[in-house]
Amino acid sequence: MSKKIKIGIIGAGSAGFFAGFQLGKQGGEDIEITMFEQGPEVSKRDCPIHDGLACLHCYPCRIMSGVGGAGTFSSGILNLHKNIGGDLEDLCSQAGLDVDKIINQIDQVFVDNGAPEKVFDPFSLGEDLEKLQYKCAINDIRFVPIKQRLLGSQNTPRVIQSMVKQLREKYKITIQSNTQVMDFDKKKTVYFAGKKTSENFDFLIVSPGRWGMDWLTQVCEKRRIKTFHEPLDIGVRVEVPALVMEPICSIQRDPKFHIITPTYSDFIRTFCSNHRGYVVKETYGKEQIAGVNGHQLSTDGKSENSNFAFLIRQSLTRPLEDTTKYGMSISLQTSILGGYKPLVQTLGDLRKGRRSRPALIRRNPVVPTLKNTTPGDISMAYPYRFVTDIIEGLDILDKIMPGVSNNSTLIYAPEFKRSAKRIDTNFDLESKSAPDIFFAGDGAGLSRGIIGAAVTGIIAANGILKKIGKKTNFIPNLN
Ligand SMILES: Cc1cc2nc3c(=O)[nH]c(=O)nc-3n(C[C@H](O)[C@H](O)[C@H](O)COP(=O)(O)OP(=O)(O)OC[C@H]3O[C@@H](n4cnc5c(N)ncnc54)[C@H](O)[C@@H]3O)c2cc1C
Structure with missing residues (x-):
């Protein structure tokens, strides 16, 4: 043999x-x-x-x-x-x-x-998909319809x-x-x-x-x-009432929207949407950085909120090509500010450049699904450029997902997808x-x-x- x-x-x-x-x-x-x-x-x-x-x-x-x-x-x-x-x-x-x-x-x-057996197929929706594509087209958003099996x-x-x-x-x-x-x-x-x-x-x-x-x-x-090195993917997790995402998620469970931000021409995208899901803590790195992710417990999750990652893609050239090092340093800074808990802030406070206080988060119309956080100010940790991208990107997204850039929208950080x-x-x-x-x-x-x-x-x-x-x-x- x-x-x-x-x-x-x-x-x-x-x-x-x-x-x-x-x-x-x-x-x-x-x-x-x-x-x-x-x-x-x-x-x-x-x-x-x-x-x-x-x-x-x-x-x-x-x-x-x-x-x-x-x-x-x-x-x-x-x-x-x-x-x-x-x-x-x-x-x-x-x-x-x-x-x-x-x-x-x-x-x-x-x-x-x-x-x-069930597949979520936006192409089977005919007119609804066409309307969404049209709205995206006139608002400078690229929508990628995808067949998905959940x-x-x-x-x-x-x-x-x-x-x-x-x-x-x-x-x-x-x-x-x-x-x-x-x-x-x-x-x-x-x-x-x-x-x-x-x-x-x-x-x-x-x-x-x-x-x-x-x-x-x-x-x-x-x-x-x-x-x-691959480009960096860093941003925030956005949490809104499930009703805000319902019209989109009835067409696409995990919608992928791509936007180029006006001020910096940066590429920002939605990723890993959890309709009626939960924001979860994710600990990584030897420094035990407290980041965030999203999770959906079942196909008919009970959460009243929906969340998605909103990620900026950034390549780096000399002298620092190491995108992971850069992303980790931003994440670590955010984690230190939050006392090794993720930071949470309302979009309204992020816009005004002020820290969200615990009392405000408690009475905020959108109730956070992740409790173990520190209400804070993400702009103390994230570069001005990225904060601008996030605010501008959500304002553009609001044209097709009304309500997503409300003052009560919750923003969690850091959300960092380390690239291998x-x-x-x-x-x-x-x-x-x-x-x-x-x-x-x-x-x-x-x-x-x-x-x-x-x-x-x-x-x-x-x-x-x-x-x-x-x-x-x-x-x-x-x-
Ligand atoms: C919470 C969460 C939710 C996700 N949700 C989705 C989703 O809904 N849809 C989607 O498409 N993707 C999702 N992903 C991403 C998806 O799981 C990964 O993209 C995918 O599993 C990658 O496959 P992989 O084979 O490359 O690596 P992995 O699935 O990570 O498998 C690699 C395996 O290698 C093992 N390994 C590593 N080093 C060694 C070693 N030295 N010796 C022996 N074994 C080793 C690891 O233990 C691991 O089990 C999610 C990921 C997470 C963490």
């Missing part, structure tokens, strides 16, 4: 899973796949300390880390669009894939594993469990949970914490997600694997400086979402399949 080709996958998130599906299907008997995951199995990921929050109370954080990856305890919004969650259109066309087809196939894998936080772990069963039983992939990879080198040797010290592979796919992005940066620096450093790869996502090591997902700066990570996992898997002379043309039909 000839020796099997050994493939190691680091990280059992969306990217690792879909790399596994593709390799398992197309690689056949000739390959042996092992997936390493530092966190626990899906059933062991419940955390007694935090409830739906990403935090550092437990290590590794069970929201961000564990079999299934960061998406396992998310609202599970599958954005079925080629320009959302990464430059999927470019990545696919460079790799010779039909982006729409791949996205549909990934979606089908979720459905085959128990995702709800798994719902309560369903997502069940869907992930079903995928794990498929990977293990049908494709014979070994998934080693609670196994942290400490290091890997250009010879494809992987080093572990604990008793088992190292293992050699013929190919690696490295997909450690956001939880592993700092670790990956360190390994790349040590191993001289070339990376570069992007690995310098070829079109198959193989490192240009480390042959046979492929990268995928959010941790390698290649995607920003469940579907995007899955797409990059398939591209990386295809890169390996091409090298070993296997077919690459389709991902699994699980039925």
